[in-house]
Amino acid sequence: MRIIIVGGSIAGVNAALACRQEYPNAQITLIEQQAHLGHLPRELFFSLEQQQFTSHELVLQEEINKTYQIEVFLETKCERLRDHEVELSDTTRLPFDKLIIATGSTQRSRLAGTHETFQTQWLYKSVKDQHEIYNKIKQASSIAIVGAGAVGISFASALAKQEKKITIYERNERPLARYFDEDMTPILTRFLQANQMDCLFGQAVEQITPTEKGYQVTTANTTQSADLVLLAVNTRPETQELTTYLAKNTDGTLWVDDYLQTSQTDVFAIGDAIHVKFRPTKEELYISSIENARRTAEVVAKNLHRLIQKDIGSIRPFEGNFFGVDYLSLGLLEQEAIFVDYPVAIKSLKLTATTFLKIVFHKKTRRLLGLQLVAQEVSIQVKEWAYQGVDDAIVVDEWLIHLSKMI
Ligand SMILES: Cc1cc2nc3c(=O)[nH]c(=O)nc-3n(C[C@H](O)[C@H](O)[C@H](O)COP(=O)(O)OP(=O)(O)OC[C@H]3O[C@@H](n4cnc5c(N)ncnc54)[C@H](O)[C@@H]3O)c2cc1C
Numbered sequence: 001m002r003i004i005i006v007g008g009s010i011a012g013v014n015a016a017l018a019c020r021q022e023y024p025n026a027q028i029t030l031i032e033q034q035a036h037l038g039h040l041p042r043e044l045f046f047s048l049e050q051q052q053f054t055s056h057e058l059v060l061q062e063e064i065n066k067t068y069q070i071e072v073f074l075e076t077k078c079e080r081l082r083d084h085e086v087e088l089s090d091t092t093r094l095p096f097d098k099l100i101i102a103t104g105s106t107q108r109s110r111l112a113g114t115h116e117t118f119q120t121q122w123l124y125k126s127v128k129d130q131h132e133i134y135n136k137i138k139q140a141s142s143i144a145i146v147g148a149g150a151v152g153i154s155f156a157s158a159l160a161k162q163e164k165k166i167t168i169y170e171r172n173e174r175p176l177a178r179y180f181d182e183d184m185t186p187i188l189t190r191f192l193q194a195n196q197m198d199c200l201f202g203q204a205v206e207q208i209t210p211t212e213k214g215y216q217v218t219t220a221n222t223t224q225s226a227d228l229v230l231l232a233v234n235t236r237p238e239t240q241e242l243t244t245y246l247a248k249n250t251d252g253t254l255w256v257d258d259y260l261q262t263s264q265t266d267v268f269a270i271g272d273a274i275h276v277k278f279r280p281t282k283e284e285l286y287i288s289s290i291e292n293a294r295r296t297a298e299v300v301a302k303n304l305h306r307l308i309q310k311d312i313g314s315i316r317p318f319e320g321n322f323f324g325v326d327y328l329s330l331g332l333l334e335q336e337a338i339f340v341d342y343p344v345a346i347k348s349l350k351l352t353a354t355t356f357l358k359i360v361f362h363k364k365t366r367r368l369l370g371l372q373l374v375a376q377e378v379s380i381q382v383k384e385w386a387y388q389g390v391d392d393a394i395v396v397d398e399w400l401i402h403l404s405k406m407i
Contacts, residue, residue, distance in 0.1 A: 001026045003304065004086060004096040006078040006242065009038025011271025011293035012102035013058050018301035019100075020068045028070045029094065031086075033077040034126055037061060040290070044130045048158035053134045055127045078103075081242050084266065098266050098304045101243065101254065102297070105235040105272035105288055111146070111208050122231050136228055141165060144217045144226035146205050148175035150320065152232030153188070156197055157322040166197040167224060169217065171204035179318040179329040183348065184358060184372045191323035235288050237273050249275055253286060258310040259303045260296060268303065270296035277313030280332035280369050281339045287314050315370075315390050319383075326378040330390040331370030332360045344369065347396070351375075351407050359396060367393040382406050 003019050005012045008030050016030045032038075038058050047053045061072045077089040085095050107123055124133040137143065141164055145152045148170035156168055168175075174185050175192070192199050203219040214227040237243075237252050247255040247263035254269040256262055262269050271293035275284040292314050302309040318329040337344040343363035351357055354376035360369045368389045373382075385406065389399045 001097045001304070002095065003028045003098045003100065004094060005030045005100040005102055006086070007102035007104055007271070007273075008032030008034075008072065008074075009102070009104055009271075009293075010040075010058065010290055011104065011273075011297050012100070013037055013064070014294050014297035015100050015102055015270060015300055016064065016070050017068060018298050019304065020070060022301045023304070028068075029073065030064070030070055031073045031076050031078050031088070033075065033089075034128075035075050036127065037064070037072070037074075039127055041125050041130070042154065044124060044134065045154045045158040047130075047134055048137065048155070049161070051138075051162075053131055055130065078242055081245065081264075081267070086242075096266075099268065100300055100304075101246075101262070101267065101269040101273055102271050102293075103237065103240060103242070103273050104293075106238045107231060107233070107235050108238075109146075109231050109233045111205060111231065111233075122229075124230075125235075133230070137230075140214075140227035142214070142226045142228075143167070144169065144215065144224070144229045145232055146208075146217070146229060147232035148172070148199075148201065149178060149232060150176065150318065152230070153322055154320065155230055155232060156192060156195075157320075160195045160197075160323060165226075166195075167217075167226065168192065168197055168199050168201075169203055169205045169219060170199070170201045173202045175199075175201070176318075176327070176329075179316070179333075180327070180372050180374075181334045181358065184356065184374055187325065187356075187374060188322060188327070191325070195323065234286075235272065236286070249284070251286060259307040260300045260311055261303070261307065268300045270300050276311065279313040279315050281336065282313075283339065285314075285316070287316050289314070289317065291317050315387075317387070324376070326373070326375050328373040328378055328383065328386060329371075330386060331368075333370060333372070334358070334360055336370075340369075351404075355407065359400075361396040362393075366396050368396050368399055369393070379406065 003026050005016050019028050036057050039055050043055050064070045078086050080087040085093050087093050123129040143166050145155050145168045148168050153175050175188050207218040209216045215229045216225050253275045254273050256269050256274050260268050272288050278285045299309050299311045315331045320327045334346050345363040347359050349357045356374045358372045
C-alpha cells in the first residue's frame with residue numbers, strides 16, 4: 001500500500017508514525033511545504049517569557065526517515081489532487097492508494113486587509129514567522145492584542161514581565177469565554193489589570209489602519225495607536241487548490257465522515273483541517289488543538305485498510321498557565337447546558353484557598369460531563385484524574401472522593 005500524507009506538522013507527523021505501526025510494509029511519504037517538519041506553536045510564548053527565541057522540530061527529518069522508513073519531501077507543496085495521484089510544486093506526480101490531508105490551519109481575519117498583507121505581516125504559526133514576530137515584539141513599546149482567547153491571553157501572560165504598554169481588545173465581556181464560565185475568569189481579569197494591561201472587553205475591533213509609526217486600532221468606542229498589533233483571532237484552513245473538489249463545511253474545513261474519510265474515497269483528512277464532534281453535545285465544532293491532531297492521526301491510521309474505527313470526538317481540552325495560575329477546562333460548560341437534551345447539574349467548590357473547581361454532570365446518572373479548574377498549581381496526578389473523569393464520564397461522587405485524597 002502506498003500512503004501519502006500532505007502536511008508535516010502535528011497531525012501529519014503523528015499520522016505517519018501511526019501508519020508505520022499499523023502497516024509495517026507500506027510505502028509512506030510525508031510532504032511538507034516548509035523547510036522543516038512541524039513544531040509546537042506555543043513555543044513562541046516560552047521564547048517571549050525567556051526573552052530568547054527557541055524552536056524545536058517535533059521530529060527530525062533524518063530520524064523519521066532512517067528509524068521509521070518514512071520518505072520525507074520538504075519545501076514541497078502538494079498542489080493538486082487527481083484520481084489516486086497528487087501533483088507536487090515541481091510538477092512531479094505521485095500515485096497513492098490512500099491519501100491523508102493534514103494541511104492544518106492558518107490565522108485569518110478580515111481586519112488584516114488583503115491575503116498578501118496577511119501573509120507578510122500577521123502570521124506567527126511557522127518557525128520563520130514566529131522568529132519575525134518575536135523580533136517585532138522585542139522592538140515594540142506598545143502592543144495591541146486583538147482577541148482574549150487562548151492565544152491572546154498567552155501573549156499577555158508571556159509579556160507580563162516586559163515593560164510594554166499592552167492593550168487587549170475582546171468582543172466578549174471577558175477572557176477565555178469559549179473555555180470557561182463567567183464565574184471562573186474574574187481572577188484572570190484581575191491579573192491582567194494588576195499587570196497594567198488595558199482590558200477593552202466587550203469591544204469588537206472594527207478596523208486596523210497602518211500608520212507611519214505603527215497602527216491605529218478602532219472599536220465602536222475608541223481609536224488607539226500601537227506600535228504593533230497581534231491578531232489573536234480564529235484560525236481556519238487555508239483555501240487551497242489541492243482541496244478544490246472535496247466537499248467542505250461552510251467555514252472552509254473539509255467535510256469528513258465518522259471514519260475521517262472525505263467526500264472522495266481513499267482520501268482522508270485530520271487535525272486542524274476538519275471539524276470534529278464535541279462529545280458532550282455531539283455538535284460538529286472547529287477545535288484547533290494538539291489533542292485533536294494527535295487523536296485523529298491515530299484514528300485515521302486504523303481506517304486506511306478498512307473503515308473500522310469511528311472518531312469519538314473531542315472533550316475540547318484547554319490547559320494553560322497564565323500569570324502563574326493553572327487553568328484547565330474539559331468538556332461541557334454550564335453556559336452550554338442549554339444545548340443538551342438531558343438534565344444537567346452544576347457544583348462549584350473551593351477546594352483550597354487557591355483551588356477553584358466547577359463540575360458539570362448529568363443530573364440523573366450523576367456522570368461527569370465537564371469540569372473547570374483554576375488553581376495556583378495543578379499537579380500532574382490531578383490533571384490525569386480530571387481527564388479520566390470527563391473522558392470516562394465517571395460518577396461524580398466517586399470522582400470527588402478520589403480527588404479529595406490528591407488535594
Ligand atoms: C500561537 C499558537 C499557539 C498554540 N498553542 C496551542 C496549545 O498550547 N495547545 C493546543 O492544543 N493547541 C495549540 N495551538 C493549536 C495547535 O497548534 C494546532 O491545533 C495544531 O498545530 C494543528 O496541527 P495540524 O498538523 O493539524 O496543522 P498545522 O499545525 O497547521 O500544520 C499543517 C502543516 O501542513 C503544511 N501544509 C499545508 N498545506 C500544504 C500543502 N499543500 N503541501 C504541503 N504542506 C502543506 C503546513 O506548512 C503545516 O506545516 C496553537 C496555535 C497557535 C497558532
